[in-house]
Amino acid sequence: MLDIQKIRADFPILTQKVNGKPLVYFDNGATSQKPQIVIDAEVRYYQEINANIHRGVHTLSQLATDAYEASRGKVKEHINAKFAHEVLFTSGTTHGINLVTNGFASILKPGDEIIVSSLEHHSNIVPWQMLCEKTGATLKVIPMNEDGELILEAFDALLSENTKVVTVNHISNALGIINPIKYIIEKAHAVGAAVLIDGAQAVPHLKPNVQDLDCDFYAFSGHKMCGPTGTGILYGKEAWLNKLPPYQGGGEMIKEVTFEKTTYADLPHKFEAGTPNIAGGIVLGTAIDYLNNIGFENIQQYENELLEYATKQLLEIEGLKIYGTGKNKASVVSFNIDGIHPYDVGSIIDKLGIAVRTGHHCAQPIMNFFCIPGTIRASFSFYNTKEEIDSMVEAVKKAKTMLS
Numbered sequence: 001m002l003d004i005q006k007i008r009a010d011f012p013i014l015t016q017k018v019n020g021k022p023l024v025y026f027d028n029g030a031t032s033q034k035p036q037i038v039i040d041a042e043v044r045y046y047q048e049i050n051a052n053i054h055r056g057v058h059t060l061s062q063l064a065t066d067a068y069e070a071s072r073g074k075v076k077e078h079i080n081a082k083f084a085h086e087v088l089f090t091s092g093t094t095h096g097i098n099l100v101t102n103g104f105a106s107i108l109k110p111g112d113e114i115i116v117s118s119l120e121h122h123s124n125i126v127p128w129q130m131l132c133e134k135t136g137a138t139l140k141v142i143p144m145n146e147d148g149e150l151i152l153e154a155f156d157a158l159l160s161e162n163t164k165v166v167t168v169n170h171i172s173n174a175l176g177i178i179n180p181i182k183y184i185i186e187k188a189h190a191v192g193a194a195v196l197i198d199g200a201q202a203v204p205h206l207k208p209n210v211q212d213l214d215c216d217f218y219a220f221s222g223h224k225m226c227g228p229t230g231t232g233i234l235y236g237k238e239a240w241l242n243k244l245p246p247y248q249g250g251g252e253m254i255k256e257v258t259f260e261k262t263t264y265a266d267l268p269h270k271f272e273a274g275t276p277n278i279a280g281g282i283v284l285g286t287a288i289d290y291l292n293n294i295g296f297e298n299i300q301q302y303e304n305e306l307l308e309y310a311t312k313q314l315l316e317i318e319g320l321k322i323y324g325t326g327k328n329k330a331s332v333v334s335f336n337i338d339g340i341h342p343y344d345v346g347s348i349i350d351k352l353g354i355a356v357r358t359g360h361h362c363a364q365p366i367m368n369f370f371c372i373p374g375t376i377r378a379s380f381s382f383y384n385t386k387e388e389i390d391s392m393v394e395a396v397k398k399a400k401t402m403l404s
C-alpha cells in the first residue's frame with residue numbers, strides 16, 4: 001500500500017493553487033511533475049560538479065563524467081539492456097525515433113515496407129513518412145477496432161518479406177491502450193523486420209525489459225517519468241547501433257578527424273555528438289531511483305484503482321463517452337460529452353483548477369477514426385487521488401450544465 005499523502009509531499013507543485021483552486025494535475029501523459037529530490041539533484045549538479053564531460057582531465061570534469069556514465073548504467077539496469085553502450089542519451093522520444101529513421105535512410109530502398117500502428121503519436125508517424133519519402137519505401141498501417149485495440153489478424157496479413165521495420169507504441173497516449181508488443185515483436189522478427197517500440201507512455205507506469213521483449217529499439221522520454229525535460233533514452237541492440245550511421249556529426253562522436261576522412265567513435269558516443277544535457281542525464285538516474293523506491297508494482301496497482309474509479313464515476317454522467325474501451329489499459333481516460341466541444345470543457349474545468357489535456361493529443365488519425373475533433377484526456381499518476389477524481393467529475397458536471 002502506498003502512502004499517497006507522503007508521496008504527494010515529495011511534489012512541491014501539488015500544493016499550488018491554480019485560478020484560486022487547489023491544483024488537480026491530470027495531464028501526466030503530457031509531462032509528469034517532479035519530486036523535490038529530482039529538483040534538488042539538478043541544483044546540486046550545478047552547485048557542485050558542473051563541467052563538460054568526456055574531455056577534461058580535471059577533477060570536476062571527471063566527477064561529471066562519472067555521474068553521467070553512472071546514470072547510463074542505472075538506465076541499463078532499469079530496462080535490462082545487455083550493455084550500457086546500447087543506452088543512448090537523447091533529448092526525448094522524438095529525438096530517439098528520428099535518430100533511428102535517419103539511420104534507416106541508408107538501408108531502405110523502394111519496395112521495402114514499414115508498418116506503423118493506427119494508435120501512434122505523430123512523432124512515431126511523421127519521421128517514418130519522411131523516411132518513406134527519402135527512400136521510396138511504403139508505409140502500412142495496422143488498423144484498430146472501436147475499442148481502440150489493434151487488429152492483430154490485420155497486422156499478420158500486412159507482414160511479408162518486404163517488411164523491414166515495424167513500429168508501435170507500448171501504450172497509446174491518446175487512449176491509454178496497452179499494446180500486445182511481445183506478439184508484434186515476435187511476428188515482425190519472423191519476417192526479418194526490425195522493431196522500434198515507442199515507450200514514451202509506458203515508462204511512467206512500468207519497467208520495460210528490453211531483453212525479454214527482444215525489441216531492436218525502445219525510445220522514451222525522461223520528463224514523463226519524473227525526470228527533467230530535454231532528457232530521453234534510445235535503447236538499441238548493439239548490432240543495430242553498429243549498423244546504423246551516426247545521426248549528427250560533431251565533437252565527441254569521432255575517433256579521428258582529418259580533412260580527408262573521419263572515423264567514428266565506438267558506441268554509445270557515435271550517436272552522442274556535442275555537449276549533451278549533462279545535468280538532465282544525471283538527474284534522470286535520480287528520477288529512476290525515485291520511481292523504483294516507490295515500486296512499479298505498487299504504482300500499477302494504485303493507478304489501476306484510479307483508472308477503475310474514474311471510469312466508473314465519469315460514466316455516470318449522461319452523454320459521456322469514453323474512447324479506448326479495450327481491456328488492457330494504463331491510467332488514461334479519454335472522453336467527450338455528447339454535443340459539447342472538448343476544448344470548452346477543458347477551459348471551464350481549468351478555471352476550477354483542473355489540468356487535463358484537450359484536443360487531438362498529437363494523434364490525429366485516432367480522432368479521424370472516431371470522427372471527432374479531439375477528446376478530454378485525464379491521465380493519472382501515482383500521486384493523484386480519488387478525491388481529485390471526484391473534483392474533476394464535479395467540474396465536468398458543472399461544465400456540462402453550463403454548456404448544454
Ligand code: 7TS
Pocket residue numbers: 029030031091092093094095121123124169171172173174198199200201221357361362
Ligand atoms: N510518443 C508518445 C506515445 C507520446 O505520448 C509522446 C508525447 C511522444 C512520443 C513524444 O514525446 P517527446 O517527449 O519527444 O515530446 N506525448 C504527449 C502527450 O500525450 N501530450 O503531450 C505530449
